Amino acid sequence: GAVVSQHPSRVICKSGTSVKIECRSLDFQATTMFWYRQFPKQSLMLMATSNEGSKATYEQGVEKDKFLINHASLTLSTLTVTSAHPEDSSFYICSATLGEDSYEQYFGPGTRLTVT
Amino acid sequence: DAKTTQPPSMDCAEGRAANLPCNHSTISGNEYVYWYRQIHSQGPQYIIHGLKNNETNEMASLIITEDRKSSTLILPHATLRDTAVYYCIVRAGFKTIFGAGTRLFVKA
Numbered sequence: 213g214a215v216v217s218q219h220p221s222r223v224i225c226k227s228g229t230s231v232k233i234e235c236r237s238l239d240f241q242a243t244t245m246f247w248y249r250q251f252p253k254q255s256l257m258l259m260a261t262s263n264e265g266s267k268a269t270y271e272q273g274v275e276k277d278k279f280l281i282n283h284a285s286l287t288l289s290t291l292t293v294t295s296a297h298p299e300d301s302s303f304y305i306c307s308a309t310l311g312e313d314s315y316e317q318y319f320g321p322g323t324r325l326t327v328t
Numbered sequence: 329d330a331k332t333t334q335p336p337s338m339d340c341a342e343g344r345a346a347n348l349p350c351n352h353s354t355i356s357g358n359e360y361v362y363w364y365r366q367i368h369s370q371g372p373q374y375i376i377h378g379l380k381n382n383e384t385n386e387m388a389s390l391i392i393t394e395d396r397k398s399s400t401l402i403l404p405h406a407t408l409r410d411t412a413v414y415y416c417i418v419r420a421g422f423k424t425i426f427g428a429g430t431r432l433f434v435k436a
Contacts, residue, residue, distance in 0.1 A: 216371075244422065255415070256372070256426040305371050309422045317424055319364075319371035 214240045216308050218320040226328055230294045233323045235306030241286035242308035250303040262289050296327040332416045337431040346403040348430050350416030353397040359420045363401045365412040406434045
C-alpha cells in the first residue's frame with residue numbers, strides 16, 4: 213500500500229514558539245491531505261482538509277490563524293502550530309488520498325507534540 | 329456522513345474470532361462502510377470497506393446486513409497484536425470522521 217510519512221515523530225517546544233510538522237506521500241501524488249488531532253484516550257478529530265495549491269478548509273472550532281496549513285505540492289503538506297501553548301500538546305496525524313474518486317485514505321504515523 | 333454506534337470495549341481470547349459490531353441506522357444509499365484500526369500511538373490502519381455485499385481480505389471479513397443498518401467486522405483468528413481501537417466509519421466522500429471506536433483487548 214501507499215506510504216505516508218510525518219516528520220518529526222516527536223517534538224518538544226517551549227510555550228510561545230512555533231513548530232512545523234511535515235506530511236509526505238512517499239510513492240503517490242496526494243490531491244488531498246487531511247490533518248487530525250488526537251488527545252489522550254480520545255478519538256481523532258479532523259482539523260482541516262487541504263488541497264494542493266489552494267487554501268485549506270478548516271473544521272468548525274479550529275483556528276486557522278493558529279494552525280497554518282500549506283499544501284504546496286502533491287507530495288507535501290505542512291502544519292504549523294503558531295504560538296504554541298501547553299493545551300496544544302497532542303498527537304497530530306495526517307492522511308492523504310488520491311482524490312474524491314479514490315476510496316483509499318492513507319494515514320501517517322503521527323507526530324507527538326509536547327509544549328512545555 | 330452517517331453516525332455510527334460501537335461498543336466502547338470488547339475482549340477476545342487469542343486464537344478465537346473477534347466479532348466487532350457497528351450500528352449505522354441512518355446510512356444513506358451512497359455511503360460505504362469502512363473499518364480502520366489504531367494501535368497505541370500509531371496512525372490508523374485501513375482494514376476493509378464495503379457497500380452492501382460482504383467482503384473479505386487477508387485481514388478480516390465484513391458482514392453488512394441486508395438493510396445496511398449494521399455491520400460486523402470479523403477477525404477470524406485474533407492475535408495479541410490485534411489489540412487496538414477499531415473504528416467503524418460510514419462515508420460517501422473522502423473525508424473521514426472518526427467516532428469513539430471499540431477498544432479490543434485480545435487476551436492470551
